Amino acid sequence: MRNSTTRRSLLKKTLAGLGCAAVMLLSPLSLQIALAAEAEKDELKFGFIKLTDMAPLAIAYEKGFFEDEGLYVTLEAQANWKVLLDRVIDGELDGAHMLSGQPIGATIGFGTKAEVVTAFTMDLNGNAITVSNAVWEEMKQHVPMEGGKPVHPIKADALRPVIDKINAGGKSFNLGMVFPVSTHNYELRYWLAAGGIHPGYYAPHKGDISGQIDAKALLSVTPPPQMPATMEAGTIHGYSVGEPWNQAAVFKGIGVPVVADYAIRKNMSEKVFGVSKSWAEANPETHKRVVKALIRAGQWLDADNNANRQEAVEILSRPEYVGADAQVIANSMTGTFEFEKGDKRxxxxxxxxxxxxxxxxxxxxxxxxxxxxxxxxxxAEAKPDNWYLEMAKKVYLPAIYREAAAELVAEGKFAASDFPPADDDGFRAPLTDTIDGVPYDGRKPNAYLEQFEIGLKGDTQI
Known part of the structure; x- marks a missing residue:
């Protein structure tokens, strides 16, 4: 446990006992920190799932970035994504490492209905799709090769004949993903559909939340740490998950990651730091300070071309965080990724x-x-383009992020150029680097949906 006495609290105690002349000897930054608005709540409990992309929380804690903001944080691993979300909503947790789709799904009322918001994206990318050795051996027959190695990215076209064969034998092809509103679910569906494999529909308005209507491949929820063992047992043929659970399959010799998510659609939010809307409204100063600490953690993790990643691996491998073998975590966290055993790229x-x-x-x-x-x-029903933006603005809070960033710049920890320009409208440039070549422009959601052969669009319903 870190020493919880902070620079800010020491400064404030010092100020209380100093005369005006002595106060003038303090640097402008020290004085600014000492006189800053009080955090509404300085003892905080944050939840996370044991995945490597919880790293910003671990680093903000271990490097003292939370303490620099006068925050005394406890980090607590959660059993699964539903428990984590419920505990944030109920106030048992002040905030948490969340799937990017969780605050959005809660806000629109898919599953648990609640107002959950985020002012911080924890990471981009970070997932992969893994299949069993038996499935891979059959897939390989349909994968282009170069120099004796598969040409990446591997498309789901190579999986389709494998699924057709299993389905023709009267059996289902089963795949695991971590949660209905998880990135992993949507990436897996995107990849399958791009290869002509229907991943199934949800119909919550009809009481069907299986997501398996019309499916050629049956997707179901499997907790991340259980995925390798569930696949080894033959219950599922593969899965979509974050690290270290794809590399765990490689190290155990039970499966092969076939595609990483950055090859499906590159550089999009994977996890966010989520809080309830009521918590955010009651604790604006605290929220801003949390975001400041997390920004510093993110920067530390990527600094100098990932120079700090090996240290991050050591931290994450501890049982209180991810608790996986450091070598397994390092296989993806340090700038490489191993696909088939020995094929490290x-x-x-x-x-x-x-x-x-x-x-x-x-x-x-x-x-x-x-x-x-x-x-x-x-x-279930068609929505106009402006509805998508309205929902995004209910959940994503860039104003809080900008306030945190401005303070970090004023404190000399960052340059203004480290952050999006002041006139940024909240939309990245249209994404063209996708596995199926379908471009994404967030300003035109309905036009985007119209480009897909498989999937609901326009007024179509289930």
Missing amino acids: ETPDFNVFFRYHATYPYYSDAVWYLTQMRRWGQI
Whole structure:
């Protein structure tokens, strides 16, 4: 446990006992920190799931960034994403490492209905899709090869004949993903559909939340740490998950990651730091300070071309955080990723924590998740373009992020150029780097949906 006496609290105690002349000897920054508005709440409990992309929380704690903001934080691993969300909503947790789709899904009322917001994106990318050894052996027959190695990215076209064969034998092809509104679910569906494999629809208005209507491949929820063992047991043929659970399959010799999510659609929000709207409204100063600490953690993780990643791996491997073997975590966190055993490739952007303005809460990321909810039936009816933006603005709070960033710049910790320009409208440039070549422009969600052969669009319903 870190020493919880902070520079700010020491300064304030010092000020209380100093005369005016002595106060004048303090530097402007020290004086600014000492006289800053009080945090509404300085003892905080944050939740996380044991995945490597919880790293900003661990680093903000271990490096004293929370303490620099006068915050005494406890980090607590949660059993699963639903428990984590429920505890944030109920106030048992002050905030948490969340799936990017969780605050959005809660706000629109898919699953648990609640007002959950975010002012900070924890990372970009970070996931992969893994299949069992048996499935991979059959897939390989349909994958282009070069120099004896598969040509990446591997498309789901190579999986389709494998699924057709299993389905023809009267069996189902089963895949695991971590949660209905998870990035992993939407990425897996996107990849399958791009290869002509229908991943199924949801129909909550009809009481069907299985997500398996019309599906050629059956997707179901499996907790991340259980995925390798569930696949090894034959219950599922593969899964979509974050690290270290894809690399765990490689190290155990039970499966092969076939595609990383940055090859499906690159540099989009993967996890966010979520809080309840009521908590954010009651604790604005505290919220801003949390975001400041997390921004510093993100920057530390990406600094000097990932120079700090090995130290981050050591921290994350501890049982109180991810608790996986350091070598397994390092396989993806340090700029490489191993696909088939021995096929390790350079992937410096597999995890991004600060580059490309990764920490900024872009509306366009929120809109993408909403389009996927509509595409697969979690949003049952057509919505106009302005509805997507309205929902994004309910959930994503860039004003809080900008306030935090401005203070970090004023304190000399960052340059203004480290953050999006003041006139940024919250939309990234249209994304063209996708596995199916379909471009994404967050300003035109309905036009985006119209481009897909598989999936709901326009007025179509289930």
